[in-house]
Amino acid sequence: MTTTTKTLPSGAGRIESHDAGRRHSRAVLIAGLVVAFVVLFVVALASVFLGTRDISAEQIVDTFFHYDDQNTDHLVVWTLRVPRTLAGILVGVSLGLAGAVMQGVARNPLADPGLLGVNAGAALAVVCAISILGVGTAMGYVWFAFVGAAIVSVLVYVIGSLGREGATPVKLALAGAAMTAALQSITTAILLTDVATFDKYRFWTVGALSGRKLELIAQVAPFVAVGVVLALSTGRLLNALSLGDDVARGLGQRVGLARALSAAAVVILCGSATAMAGPIGFLGLTIPHVARLITGPDYRWILPYSMVLAPILLLVSDIVGRLVAKPGELQVGIVMAVLGAPFFTALVRRRKLAEL
Numbered sequence: 001m002t003t004t005t006k007t008l009p010s011g012a013g014r015i016e017s018h019d020a021g022r023r024h025s026r027a028v029l030i031a032g033l034v035v036a037f038v039v040l041f042v043v044a045l046a047s048v049f050l051g052t053r054d055i056s057a058e059q060i061v062d063t064f065f066h067y068d069d070q071n072t073d074h075l076v077v078w079t080l081r082v083p084r085t086l087a088g089i090l091v092g093v094s095l096g097l098a099g100a101v102m103q104g105v106a107r108n109p110l111a112d113p114g115l116l117g118v119n120a121g122a123a124l125a126v127v128c129a130i131s132i133l134g135v136g137t138a139m140g141y142v143w144f145a146f147v148g149a150a151i152v153s154v155l156v157y158v159i160g161s162l163g164r165e166g167a168t169p170v171k172l173a174l175a176g177a178a179m180t181a182a183l184q185s186i187t188t189a190i191l192l193t194d195v196a197t198f199d200k201y202r203f204w205t206v207g208a209l210s211g212r213k214l215e216l217i218a219q220v221a222p223f224v225a226v227g228v229v230l231a232l233s234t235g236r237l238l239n240a241l242s243l244g245d246d247v248a249r250g251l252g253q254r255v256g257l258a259r260a261l262s263a264a265a266v267v268i269l270c271g272s273a274t275a276m277a278g279p280i281g282f283l284g285l286t287i288p289h290v291a292r293l294i295t296g297p298d299y300r301w302i303l304p305y306s307m308v309l310a311p312i313l314l315l316v317s318d319i320v321g322r323l324v325a326k327p328g329e330l331q332v333g334i335v336m337a338v339l340g341a342p343f344f345t346a347l348v349r350r351r352k353l354a355e356l
Helices: 012-049 057-065 072-106 118-133 138-161 169-193 195-205 214-232 235-241 245-250 255-277 283-295 299-323 332-349
Strands: none
Touching: 012 057, 012 072, 012 283, 012 299, 057 072, 072 214, 072 235, 072 255, 072 283, 072 299, 118 138, 118 169, 118 195, 118 255, 138 169, 138 214, 138 255, 169 195, 214 255, 214 299, 235 255, 235 299, 283 299, 283 332, 299 332
């Protein structure tokens, strides 16, 4: 009997080991994403069960099975806490994804809807809607926020694209900062001369989830869904753009189309989030970096992780705001600023994050 020994080519063992490592890493990332979804579900339940008014767990559960509009506790749960929680999820998903996409397409770790002027454009549009057209409801703000976000996004990109080098990360950041300063000046001028507009606007601009209605959420949810699909489809494109425009073109990517698709996703997501909750800072800035610490530089994983982690942080901030100031509450925009400012300061001090 003859025994045949098969000799593996040199390096084959290392290749198999590398493939196994990649499969293991992918399995770990999938497991981490599942855990994040579970945490989001738990936090969402906590958002429904906890609030400034003490309601028993039995009453809350009974609301979903035997709703009685004559029961005050049922009304609080169904008309206040449930819409507030749903709004927090949609806003968190929108801002988390928008921040990740903006950082990827601009190759700038400081890019977010606030720093690149998108929030300022939406805010000015809302102020004009209140002052000129007399719009006074959140459902009326949504369309103006979309238009404002879209116009400013186009202007920032056009200004950042001027010159031979095109839209570089530095030029986009400078254009966004300049546009934000200009728009905020106009917004302030309008508010200082119109007290009635200021009274309505100040409750919107602080960034809040309270008082949102199911009708508004139903209106905005389809836009968020479209934005989510567009954003998640940009993962491979953002990976290519992170290598530079020339390398991306060499890999067969259409850079202009990739940026246009990314911009469309950002406009839809930021417009939706700003219309529902007003301008909420730091969420789109911080969460993509947290996701990147977990996943590494691959945007195919950064995007879904940002989509799940952002609503977790937003809902936790909203719960904290409800509990620390009973019987009143702190709006989520204020709590997010308190949590986000230290992270932003630390981020600026890290030189190695000067460019993505």
